[in-house]
Amino acid sequence: MSSRFLASVLLTGATALALAACDREERHSRAKPIGETIPAGESPDTIWPGGTPAPALDARAKLYDNNSPAIAEGQFLYMKMNCVGCHFHGGGGMGPPLMDDEWRYGGRIDQIASSIAEGRPNGMPAWRTKLTDDQIWKLAAYVRSLSGQPSKDAVSSRSESMSATTPQSLTPREPAHTSDTAQQ
Amino acid sequence: MTRLLRAPALLTPLLLGACDYQSYQSIFSGDAATEVHQFNILFVVFLVVCAVMYLLVLIFLATGILRARRASEAANVVESGRHNQSHPLMRSGLIAWGALVSVGLVALAIASFFADRSMAQAAAHEKLSITVTANQWWWDVQYNSGDVSKTLRTANELHLPVGVPVRITLHSNDVIHSFWVPSLAGKQDLIPGRENDITIVPQKVGIYRGQCAEFCGTQHAKMAFVVNVDSYADFLKWWSHQLQPAAAPTTPLAQAGYNYVTQGQCSSCHAIAGTPAGGTVGPDLTHFASRRSIAAGTMPMSEGNIYGWVEDPQSIKPGSHMPTIGMEPKDLHAVVAYLETLR
């Protein structure tokens, strides 16, 4: 083979590889599968007695975590389903703040989805019958973005309301801690 | 003259399945509303004046080409300084042409002024006030009244009384949309954070189709609405019927549907007057079954289409905010049975 031929083959191969690495995120309009997908109450942060391993992250979480269309739809639902009425734009009010790094019931996306679906004893309503699981996962994805957890290229750069908090694409990323310094 | 303009060859008809709209919706359709009527007259004036001017220009151009050809064929004339001398008619011809153009422009300006003025005068004394709020991808329609307890909230359909000026105030809850009923009026944008308005004086009873005319997202193409122009008496009857709360379900299946709708996911977004459902995220469903289309003109209203829409809206209008719930078949039958009672 001539060197020119070899060079063109290598160039084609490199381009193909580069294009394959462009992973366009999936926007799904229907849940996969449709129906009940949120586990009730499973949390890696509680004590699992007797050496039982803590549950791994739900496989469905990948469809929603760091997924920009999911976070955008979650933002729409957050305003419309009155999450903003108790938690405001992350600062809290009737409900605890969602933008800080302290999570009473866990800050992983499946834990947040479980909190939304099941409700929580000190006043968080249970949404399992009022929203589809797909909508709840999307809300959980958005709630994670309020505390700077998803990657910056997936989050919404503006809220559809009065300019109040720093845009999520500008805030630093923060890891979540499970802690409950709030007293009941 | 306007009849000529209706020739289908010139315009693309818009058909909508089994609906009984006019065969097409067109801003040239003539006399369905005052604004359209004025616009058509103005259009004809412009067409005539500009056609005459255009023909004259073509004639002068042709004359010029032919004379040049004849001149070059005539003889090999050596430049002798004749080019300094203009044709005897040139000066007066230019003056005449300039005068003709001026007269034409002034005529157009005057015609335009009169058309605008009569459109504005027709709109000056609006008797009916409607607020339309555009959402992605449906129309929230509210009929305002001096007696606020007669305020009516409906969706995706307007009913207008013939001959009455109606002022439609336009808002948007998210992005820019545009309100366009081609047979009745021109376009007017709905811009978030801003209040626009458009005034229509419909003149002919009938059913007209409108649609969103500003790209607003994935389902912009499926954001249409229906305008019914009725007689004044029919319009008032319609309004008072729409103010009635939803009829209570009478059959067990409809009752089961009522329970699902008011206690399940539906009431998170939809409102049905007379029931606990009070959501404002999606269209008001109190008289859902009395409308001509489902999902803002996406499908005509029929039992099969209701089934399809309620079961899986994401396969019909993917990206819209109505989720595919994945209902049990028994729940689906119940919900559709209940929705069909909401006339």
Add this chain to the structure above:
Amino acid sequence: MRRVRTALLSLAAVTTCAVMEGCNKNPATPASSVVQSAALPGANHALPPAAAAPADDGNWTMPSKNYAATRFSDLNQITPANVSKLGLAFTFSTATTHGYEAPPLVVNGTMYLITPFPNYVYALDLTKEGAPTKWVFKPKPLAASQGVACCDTVNRGAVYDSGKIFFNTLDGRTIAIDANSGQQVWATQLADIQKGETITMAPLVANGKVLVGNSGGEMGVRGWIAALDEGSGKLAWRAFNTGPDKDVLIGSRFHPYYAMDQGKDLGVKSWPPDAWKIGGGTVWGWVSYDPETKLIFYGVGNPGPWNPDQRPGDNKWTTGVFARDVDTGQAVWFYQTTPHDLFDHDDINEIILADIPWGNGRRPVMFRPARAGFFYVQDRRTGQVLSATPYGYVNAYKGVDLKSGMMIPNQDKDPKQGRVTRDICPAAPGLKDWNPSAFSPQTGLVYIPHNNLCMDFGAMQANYIAGTPYVGADVKMYAGPGGNRGALTAWDPINRRKVWEIPEDLPAWSPALATAGGLVFYGTMDGWFKAVDARTGKLVWKFKAGSGIIGQPISYRGPDGRQYIAVVAGVGGWAGAVVSAKLDTRDPTGALGFTNAVKDLPMKTTAGGMLYVFTLPR
């Protein structure tokens, strides 16, 4: 003839003066009209009606002190001369850390405390050293009720009557317990948390009825006031504040003074269809009572949602004042302070009953330092507004038209859906929120602890889902002109002017106490408990408590005959939620916009719930 003409001239003068600003003239009073009260001190100024404000027996049996809501103690041992020696007698930790708004009650040697959620009731024995606990009553309200309480899980007080303590729980019950043993006598469920209702107000016991109103104007509830029989707890009547006349108990006795409040079924006609069913109009504030006419007076909360474009119309009967017959609940008159309220200016503030010099004699009136920013003096027989004067900076309204009674709005500040309207003063908590002022018959002044806040208001469409907020607004509050976020103002209600004012850095969110010793006590949100001279406003004593003070201070005579001052320090409420609920200060819209106004509060105080009782050394 001359007297009639002078009286008419006085009437004209007052009416004119009320409209013009800065008009300080007293209505002309012929000398003979004050003959009957010449012997009393302060005869030329307002006095509480004797029936509603009986002589002080050294106890404090209801949060407002008496039916006239004077919050004035006749005890005069502690004076500006000796208050510098005021020191702690004892303390008590209530073991709660939410906002503490209630006063301690003192009845014949026992002190009663009611805490915010979980609404424990403590009885302390004042006859023994250190005030040991006699009993604790734990009503165990549902924990989920914390999720539908808009502005911290507070309780504004219990009340003592006929050997029983009456109080409300957050999850909507009214409970009567025996004052000696602490055993429950009866409990009545009145509110439903599934609809978003809670109860935070202090009940009023009058003429054998326990009067209770609900909270939840931000949750799309329908507001009401109810009367329970004192002995059995059975519901005697319930009057809603929206809806048809038969629900609002409007009948033949109803005679509103102004035309704007007259008409049939206005509680339906002034709303879009069905909007009144979720229209708010709660009764979470104060109720006053006139034993002579057997009328109760109370203010009604805001209409819902906050976004006004969703509820065109006057929205009767919200943001106004009702007078009702205590036995039947039948409405006697109503005055709407802000028809079609735009700014969450609930009208639930305290209503102080007073008789003021008027022409030849005295006129029975009420004083209302309202949330909308005006100090109202109204005839309590008819509701007629005699004067409405701003007691701080107001730009949301242009004034009150005394002829029609209507509030004149400032169109520039009209919130529109989809837009942000800026610099609206007073902000949503109003020029003064629930925390009541005190009225001293000695000085004739009303001591008003209040706010100085303005706000930006972005209205958006609200979605109604029962049990969730129904608001539709983004709000951001900040200090008003001057930079101080609050003040204590001494207001002369007859001459309609400020006599002195103490600006406060933080909103003045604590109630006031006035004493016959010539002192006014109040607390600040960062924990200072202050005593000022009632005549001059000079600070004469202060004490730094462990937490911000938003609770009612009281004064009582202890078993040893000494005068005591008591207050519970525990910051919270709407203003202090940033501390008591540990909110994040990076979101200015938190706590309905209050977070922005008190971003510095977490550095200035911490949550608590400690009772402090002060007295002079022997």
